[in-house]
Amino acid sequence: MFAGFIRSISADDDTRLQQGREARLTDVLRLLRKVGTIADDARQSNRAISGILDAVCEYCQWPVGHAYLRRDDGSLSSAGIWSVGRGVSINELSDFRSQSEATVFSLGQGLIGNVAQKGEPVCIDDVTQKDGFLRASGAARNGLRGCFALPVKLGGQVVAVIEFFSRDVARLDDEMLELLGFVGGQVARVLERDAARASREKLAADFENQVQGTVGMLGAAVTQMRSALDVLDGSNRRTDECSQGIDRAAGAALARIENVAGQMEALQGALTTIGDDAGENVETTRGLGMQARDMRDEFVKLQDRAADAGKMLATISAIASQIKMLGLNAAIEAARVGEAGKGFAIVAKEVKALAGQSETATAEIAQWMDGVTGAISKAGGEIDKIADAMGDLQARAENTAEQTGGQVAICRTVADDALDALAQARQVGDSVTDIAGAIAHNGQVAGELANAARNLETQGSELSHRVEGFVGQILVM
Numbered sequence: 001m002f003a004g005f006i007r008s009i010s011a012d013d014d015t016r017l018q019q020g021r022e023a024r025l026t027d028v029l030r031l032l033r034k035v036g037t038i039a040d041d042a043r044q045s046n047r048a049i050s051g052i053l054d055a056v057c058e059y060c061q062w063p064v065g066h067a068y069l070r071r072d073d074g075s076l077s078s079a080g081i082w083s084v085g086r087g088v089s090i091n092e093l094s095d096f097r098s099q100s101e102a103t104v105f106s107l108g109q110g111l112i113g114n115v116a117q118k119g120e121p122v123c124i125d126d127v128t129q130k131d132g133f134l135r136a137s138g139a140a141r142n143g144l145r146g147c148f149a150l151p152v153k154l155g156g157q158v159v160a161v162i163e164f165f166s167r168d169v170a171r172l173d174d175e176m177l178e179l180l181g182f183v184g185g186q187v188a189r190v191l192e193r194d195a196a197r198a199s200r201e202k203l204a205a206d207f208e209n210q211v212q213g214t215v216g217m218l219g220a221a222v223t224q225m226r227s228a229l230d231v232l233d234g235s236n237r238r239t240d241e242c243s244q245g246i247d248r249a250a251g252a253a254l255a256r257i258e259n260v261a262g263q264m265e266a267l268q269g270a271l272t273t274i275g276d277d278a279g280e281n282v283e284t285t286r287g288l289g290m291q292a293r294d295m296r297d298e299f300v301k302l303q304d305r306a307a308d309a310g311k312m313l314a315t316i317s318a319i320a321s322q323i324k325m326l327g328l329n330a331a332i333e334a335a336r337v338g339e340a341g342k343g344f345a346i347v348a349k350e351v352k353a354l355a356g357q358s359e360t361a362t363a364e365i366a367q368w369m370d371g372v373t374g375a376i377s378k379a380g381g382e383i384d385k386i387a388d389a390m391g392d393l394q395a396r397a398e399n400t401a402e403q404t405g406g407q408v409a410i411c412r413t414v415a416d417d418a419l420d421a422l423a424q425a426r427q428v429g430d431s432v433t434d435i436a437g438a439i440a441h442n443g444q445v446a447g448e449l450a451n452a453a454r455n456l457e458t459q460g461s462e463l464s465h466r467v468e469g470f471v472g473q474i475l476v477m
């Protein structure tokens with residue numbers, strides 16, 4: 001029975017209570033110290049609650065103590081924590097224990113639900129006779145009658161209910177209600193410490209998981225950074241090789257373009273000279289053609305004059321024939337007149353001789369004129385050919401001059417393009433130099449990033465070790 005506040009109903013209760021008041025005070029102090037020590041020293045809430053139940057049962061001399069804990073949904077279920085003593089074996093409570101651990105109480109339901117809802121202790125004289133006591137059948141079979149249920153409050157809310165049973169009928173004593181209120185407070189301390197420990201462990205676990213996750217992400221980032229740096233390093237090497245190849249090609253192309261530009265400039269000068277010469281040749285050929293045509297016209301006139309001379313020679317030849325005939329007639333007349341015409345005969349003879357000479361000279365002149373006329377005709381034909389050839393030569397010279405002018409323009413365009421290409425090639429060379437500088441800078445940055453990655457990896461490992469130590473220190477507090 002509960003000494004001092006729960007009494008079995010018998011005739012000598014008053015006498016025993018009076019005689020044991022001083023002893024009970026000592027026992028109460030001992031109980032309080034024991035309960036406080038258990039609450040302070042126990043590391044596990046189950047052991048602490050079990051120890052407190054044992055201490056109360058020992059003090060009250062009640063054989064059975066049991067604890068219900070509140071669940072997240074607000075209902076209460078058995079914590080599986082029992083205190084069984086005072087000559088009662090666990091087997092003797094099998095029905096009541098099985099029924100208690102199988103029963104879940106919602107707020108306001110049964111003894112446990114009412115205590116949890118109202119937050120006040122309840123004493124039942126005889127649970128086997130109490131309406132609404134859900135486990136009355138099991139209690140009756142196992143010989144349990146008196147009951148006291150005490151709420152355990154934490155933060156103004158009932159978080160647990162502890163109950164005690166005796167084999168006798170019991171009633172509540174106000175003096176010991178305060179005492180067991182202290183016991184409930186100690187149980188609340190245990191649960192609070194357990195909740196704080198669970199919260200601390202959860203917080204530490206969450207913190208460790210977050211830090212380890214961050215460290216893992218940091219490690220993954222470092223790995224990715226290293227992979228990226230390896231790729232960047234390979235890319236820098238390939239880019240450097242390409243840059244060197246481009247530099248060599250650009251240098252060779254620059255030299256060739258400079259050579260082509262110089263040759264095109266020389267070719268432009270040569271073609272300009274050729275164009276100027278071609279222009280002069282056109283003018284010269286045009287003048288020669290005009291002279292050839294003038295000569296052809298003069299030869300035509302000369303042929304006409306030669307023809308006139310032939311006509312004159314024919315006239316002279318006819319006159320010579322007539323004079324010869326006249327001399328012959330004069331000689332005949334002089335011979336007929338005799339001595340008187342002797343002087344005239346001499347004149348006639350001379351005239352005849354002169355006529356023969358004239359005829360001979362005329363024939364020779366005619367023959368010479370025929371040769372001259374033939375030569376003039378032949379020369380005229382040659383002059384015509386020369387005039388035609390000079391016309392063709394003039395056309396060719398003009399075509400050559402025109403083509404040379406076009407080639408000069410093309411050469412000038414090519415030369416300008418070559419100069420532009422030369423300027424662009426020089427810009428390419430400058431760009432290649434800039435690229436080489438950028439590659440060198442990228443290599444330097446990649447080296448710095450690699451060092452930073454190593455430092456991050458080292459710091460991440462050190463952070464992980466420190467967090468493990470820190471979490472370990474928190475968990476042992």
